[in-house]
Amino acid sequence: MHSRDLLNAAAGHAADFLETLPAGRVGADELDADALRAGLAVALADGPTDPHAVLDELVAAATPGIVRSQSPRYFGYVIGGALPAALAADVVAAGWDQNAGGYSVSPASAVVEEVVGGWLVELLGLPAGASFGLTTGCQMAHVTCLAAARNAVLARAGWDAEVGGLQGAPRVRLLVSEERHVTIDRAARILGFGTAALVPVAVDDWGRMDPAALRAELAAGDGPTIVCAQAGDVNSGGFDPLGEVVEAGHAAGAWVHIDGAFGLWAAASPRHRHLLGGFAGADSWATDAHKWLNVPHDCGLAFVADPQPHRNAMVVSAAYLRTSVEGERDGSRWVPDFSRRARGFAVYAALRSLGRDGVAELVERCCACARRFADVLGAEDGVEVLNDVVLNQVLVRFGDDDAATDAVVAAVQAEGSCWMSPTTWRGRRAMRISVCNWATTLGDVDRSCEAILAAARALPTAGPG
Secondary structure (H helix, E strand, O other), X not given: OOHHHHHHHHHHHHHHHHHOOOOOOOOOOOOOHHHHHHHHXXXXXXXXXXXXXXXXXXXXXXXXXXXXXXXXXXXXXXXXXXXXXXXXXHHHHHHHOOEOOOHHHOHHHHHHHHHHHHHHHHHOOOOOOOEEEEEOOHHHHHHHHHHHXXXXXXXXXXXXXXXXXXXXXXXXXXXXXXXXXXXXXXXXXXXXXXXXXXXXXXXXXXXXXXXXXXXXXXXXXXXXXXXXXXXXOOOOOOEOOHHHXXXXXXXXXXXXXXXXXXXXXXXXXXXXXXXXXXXXXXXXEEEEOOOOOOOOOOOEEEEEOOHHHHXXXXXXXXXXXXXXXXXXXXXXXXXXXOOOEOOHHHHHHHHHHHHHHHHHHHHHHHHHHHHHHHHHHXXXXXXXXXXXXXXXXXXXXXXXXXXXXXHHXXXXXXXXXXXXXXXXXXXXXXXXXXXXXXXXXXXXXXXXHHHHHHHHHOOOOOOOO
């Protein structure tokens, strides 16, 4: 069968799925793993199977377990959708099947990645000349940035980590927020610091790092130090006082890294940029393109103010590899991956299709939608909004009761009009609403609020009214 026929069939399946999003159920139809296995775990045949049959059977068996996270009413886990231009570019990139590890194997991939890196540095207000890399997500962006940080702070202490590793090296302290994201802890394990190197710094009632507590922790120890700050708490959306964190960290000789998995995109919005005041003075930044920029999974972004420690931490060479010349960028020399898919094409298409104003509008509309959630739900008796909604995150509690709150979340997920995830914030269960989809409108918020309040009112006890 000609590949064009098969690709047309695949495009048809994808389009059929996308057309269900505006009105359809948001969560997966089938959550039972055994039921999904019954359709997918078929015996592997000895001989080949017609590709068209493979595709059709895969779609039929997998569709019941596909979460419609591209829906404009999906508000779980800070997951964005996929902009049409970015999705289309990703499809073409899959057809091109480029290895974006080096210039010699894909010149176009290398140049596109170089272009989007420059655009992003400018759009986000990072220092001119900052280096960058495209990773699988913010987890590996943290690993990339903190590898550069590790080697830099050890070099200041007279230790060459590229040669000597960590055995016998001075111990590195990582000062981290009490409300840090779990990917910081995992990066610490991957990079050989160990979680014992993490020094939690106290936060205020909104999850923001306390500068006085940070200064006290910095003064309590010495030696190589890395400070990890947050631009956008995963629950409250709160921002650490980044300017004060950077100033305190640098005064103590520390490297300052910012986890901006979604919150860094506030820098693209004139209305919300103030939340990041002083962030550009940090040493490294990590974020996701597959969150607020709405490119298809997977795509993270790592930025480092000083390219040298970044390059030293990631550089790779071998006799069989072509040595790049001036003006040629090898992407694998800036991230942990060697062979890598060409993520840059989707990022390029997303940025071109939106432009600066479009990125700002996307961020600001999502924040306005989050504010609408807080205003509508918070106006009901028995419903409490727990956080100061400064960005796109809303925490909601029902009946001031953990069980009632969990019951509302479960009922909303089961009903299907929208989908939110539960969380625990300051010891209390809450519904966590994350708005970062390019397609979400105030109308989607109002429809979702109706479903949420209907679920709350149906509770036998607690709830509004």
